[in-house]
Amino acid sequence: MQLRNAAVAAAATVLSLTLFLLPSTTNALNITHILAKYPEFSTFNHYLTVTQLAPEINSRETITVCAVDNAGMGGLLSKHLTLGAIKNVLSLHILLDYFDAKKLHLITNGTALAATIYQATGSAPGSSGFVKITDLKGGAVGFSPEDNGGEVAATFVKSVEAVPYNFSVIQISTILPSPEAEAPAPAPSQVNLTAAMSAHGCKVFADTLLASGAGETFAGNIESGLTVFCPGDDAMKSFLPKYKNLTADGKQSLLEYHGMPVYESLSDLRSNNGLVNTLATDGAKQFSFTVQNDGTVVTIKTPTVTARIVSTLVDKEPLAIFQLDKVLMPRELFKSSLPPTPAPAPAPEAKAKAPKPSSNHKSPPAPAVPADSPADAPAGDVADQTSNGGPAGFIGARFGAVIFSLCFAFIQL
Numbered sequence: 001m002q003l004r005n006a007a008v009a010a011a012a013t014v015l016s017l018t019l020f021l022l023p024s025t026t027n028a029l030n031i032t033h034i035l036a037k038y039p040e041f042s043t044f045n046h047y048l049t050v051t052q053l054a055p056e057i058n059s060r061e062t063i064t065v066c067a068v069d070n071a072g073m074g075g076l077l078s079k080h081l082t083l084g085a086i087k088n089v090l091s092l093h094i095l096l097d098y099f100d101a102k103k104l105h106l107i108t109n110g111t112a113l114a115a116t117i118y119q120a121t122g123s124a125p126g127s128s129g130f131v132k133i134t135d136l137k138g139g140a141v142g143f144s145p146e147d148n149g150g151e152v153a154a155t156f157v158k159s160v161e162a163v164p165y166n167f168s169v170i171q172i173s174t175i176l177p178s179p180e181a182e183a184p185a186p187a188p189s190q191v192n193l194t195a196a197m198s199a200h201g202c203k204v205f206a207d208t209l210l211a212s213g214a215g216e217t218f219a220g221n222i223e224s225g226l227t228v229f230c231p232g233d234d235a236m237k238s239f240l241p242k243y244k245n246l247t248a249d250g251k252q253s254l255l256e257y258h259g260m261p262v263y264e265s266l267s268d269l270r271s272n273n274g275l276v277n278t279l280a281t282d283g284a285k286q287f288s289f290t291v292q293n294d295g296t297v298v299t300i301k302t303p304t305v306t307a308r309i310v311s312t313l314v315d316k317e318p319l320a321i322f323q324l325d326k327v328l329m330p331r332e333l334f335k336s337s338l339p340p341t342p343a344p345a346p347a348p349e350a351k352a353k354a355p356k357p358s359s360n361h362k363s364p365p366a367p368a369v370p371a372d373s374p375a376d377a378p379a380g381d382v383a384d385q386t387s388n389g390g391p392a393g394f395i396g397a398r399f400g401a402v403i404f405s406l407c408f409a410f411i412q413l
Helices: 002-021 032-033 039-050 053-058 070-077 081-093 192-199 203-210 216-221 233-244 250-256 266-271 388-410
Strands: 063-067 111-115 130-135 141-145 154-163 166-173 226-231 272-276 287-294 295-300 306-316 319-324
Touching: 032 039, 032 053, 032 141, 032 166, 032 388, 039 070, 039 081, 053 081, 063 272, 081 233, 111 192, 111 216, 130 203, 192 226, 192 306, 203 226, 203 233, 216 226, 226 306, 266 287, 266 295, 266 306, 272 306
Parallel strands: 063 166, 226 319
Antiparallel strands: 111 130, 130 141, 141 154, 154 166, 272 287, 287 295, 295 306, 306 319
């Protein structure tokens, strides 16, 4: 009996350790990295970034992105829509359900109705935020907004990438038409940008903005969506000596660095953490910062300074103004204040050293977009780069533990 119990215990130990040995995988979605592998979607990918739809896509557990190639995006851009309207249109191409090539051709009764991120925003009137998918004759699959009168607007081209029942990226032939999505959001006519800042503790920043060309940049983005981070008067006053030492271009870039070309409410900032573009983003000069939150506290982090949102001045779509306790200092204008990383300890001497693999990662070239469009998307995050040796070493250690446990278990027999 004792022998049998020992055998059962040994078997249980082996089973537990075997399950522990099995590698666990996570399918974290990074839509910009996926599309970056396909140059034909560079424009679509670019606008997912500048409209801040990419973080929204990445945060979803089940999603289907209906990508459109550069030629198809040309028709949308030729309409010269506001950035807010472009965001609404692209939101209509993000389905809140999983559809790959197989599922598209096995639709029950030949049709399916899918909700989109546009519908989820609550700004889509009626059923305009739904997309109708139809299995057509000859193996084709059609896509159309629900309020399009039943007319097929685009067809399925191919599956790009998919992780079953998690996320899918497919290509459709052209942009889905939607007059409701293309309609610009009404501008806050009763809100004066600089007056609102001046009346709520940001007068120094507002006056500085009026005295520079950056004021026009801010004003020109209100209609399509704008988020402003204005430093409080005390913070701005203490920063003015540094500001005066900047070049004219540097001054304008610093001021524009305090604005995002999209509307983000405080709740949006708390949920959409990560790297974001600013009004100063321009080609090779990223001028981006990182939005983070700790509970209800939202911080804006640059390599030089970390500022905290202390109050909300205006928060009514399409305009939000938040007061900061510090001036944001971009790395393009100021050196990082972070301490340097200490050098690693010298490795033991060896007869020969294998060269280390290069960690350089070249981003694809920026898409050709109209001159008045927002600038390029930020480069990939360091956190997205993984080591090839780490997991193997960890699994090797697990395997050794299993062998040791097996030996120990049978010795007990």
